[in-house]
Amino acid sequence: MCRRAVGAAVVTWATLRSQNFAFTKGEPVRFRSSAKAERGFCPSCGTSLTFRHDDHPDEIDITVASLDNPEAVPPRDHIWTLSKIRWLRLDDHLPQLERDHWHHGQDEASDHTPVACTLVNGR
């Protein structure tokens, strides 16, 4: 889903507490990409910006590539490697989860910002 929603081989997300995030200029287009998830993107240039899931209303994912400094937020792991494109080989030694954190029972909630940063291979 991430792949098709953006058009990219992978998408990297930084998860924040919802109360710590705000749009300071403009409003994105919001698209329901599944029954429970909503993605936001710029209507003028198409940049993918946010992901929210109804089951986790206290969190928001933002695309690391839309940050002014993506270097500041190195990823911590990969999720949905079940859907990974076969020719993509990543050698960063980060944990690789076949599905997502929720399926793997990890507690993704924390007061740190960002609470998780994940190289996503599909979804």
Added chain:
Amino acid sequence: MSTAPAFWGGCLCGAILYRAKAEPIRVVHCHCSLCRRSSGAPFLTWVAFPTEAFAFTRGTPVAYKATPKAERTFCATCGTHLTFRHVESPHMVDVTVGSLNDPNAIRPNDHIWTSAQVTWLHVDDSLPRHRGERGEK
């Protein structure tokens, strides 16, 4: 009968569909800052087809010019990035591999604009790497 392979794809919501009926000219991972910022992904992988072999078969995407010479398109409804065209390469259109129905059907050839690559991204594919466009070291 033509024996050219065919590739199909489109956006996430299905408002835009396309077809390319030709061998890819090239497939590149682009790490430039404009690909990154325009998509929201750390890099974009593009498959280039001859312009005449590519057609949208449903819908019309939104066009955006990040620079005067290049035009990107995406779906107005779901935001999927679809194509890139450059005025100096009118013979080909680049298509995002993430929008292909079967991205495993193509094989990337090399990396371009690695001078702008995010440093935490490690891709272990032994493909040629170019600091700028192809031919630039």
